[in-house]
Amino acid sequence: MSTVISVSLNNEPFTLEPDTLLSDALEQWHYGEQKIAVAINGEFVPRSRYRETRLKERDQLDIVKPVGGG
């Protein structure tokens, strides 16, 4: 079994320990208490599930923040 997994965060490659919790990954990536929302493989992941969602090899994460919009 591989010692790391590869995921994509906003289209950039990152490596993580296998089965890393989403909440731990967000901490590693220094999102801290920032106002964000997360989707994995195109599906919205509510904040209430960050601590139970484990990341898998080749997961594609989108993490977004508020920006100006029309």
Place this chain on the structure above:
Amino acid sequence: MAEATPDQLTLYGEHFDSRFLLGTALYQSPTIMRDAIKASRCNIVTLGLRRQNPGNRDGDIFWQYIEDSGCKLLPNTAGCKSVKEAVTLARMSREMFDTPWIKLEVVGDDYNLQPDPFGLVEASEILLKEGFKVLPYCTDDLIVCQKLLDVGCEVLMPWGSPIGTGKGLLNRYNLKTLRERIKDVPMIIDAGLGAPSQAAEAMEMGFDGILLNTAVAKAQNPPLMAEAFADALTAGRKAYRAGLMQERQTASPSTPTIGQPFWHQSN
């Protein structure tokens, strides 16, 4: 004389003093955006969601100003090209901004950013069933608008012209038809307006509000332009409520003809 009755805009049961919805993109700085929002006297601002990489705090001041404005937030799904993308981004927005309101955009074409009417209706139906308050950015096609109402939309936001073009009201026939056929549903002209006179015209036609961004953000003085649009909306709305005169083909003197001096019956 002051207006005797309140003339508020009602959207999904909420009442607003202003009929101007302002976008928050494209300003030279967050400070200019803040000043434009204030000058516009708007009660609702639109905003978006975009990827943000770790540690990047660029948007923090933007968000602070938005919160300080006290405006109701109307997040959008700009740039989404499929039902799935739009629905996912709407769900992310609802959590992020703690609001079920969504300006729903499903882009059908990259050239003119024309809404995909089929995807828009489908995405609207999904989101309305999930409790969203959907404000669909749509074309001025009557049947598409009727389908959006059929699935439960309580507001429509037809375009004036394509986003960012500043071309004003491109298809007056379609827009007048929309207003004529859909009388009791709030309709906001969204996108394409470039000048306050165009906004006033839309209001004179009986539309309930205006949503725009570029015309203010790209003005040389955005706060002053925001104020100009706000004034134009007010003027146009008052004109609509007052009732415009019927246009005529032939001239008709406004000054009485009886008693006209220098007139003598010819022999």
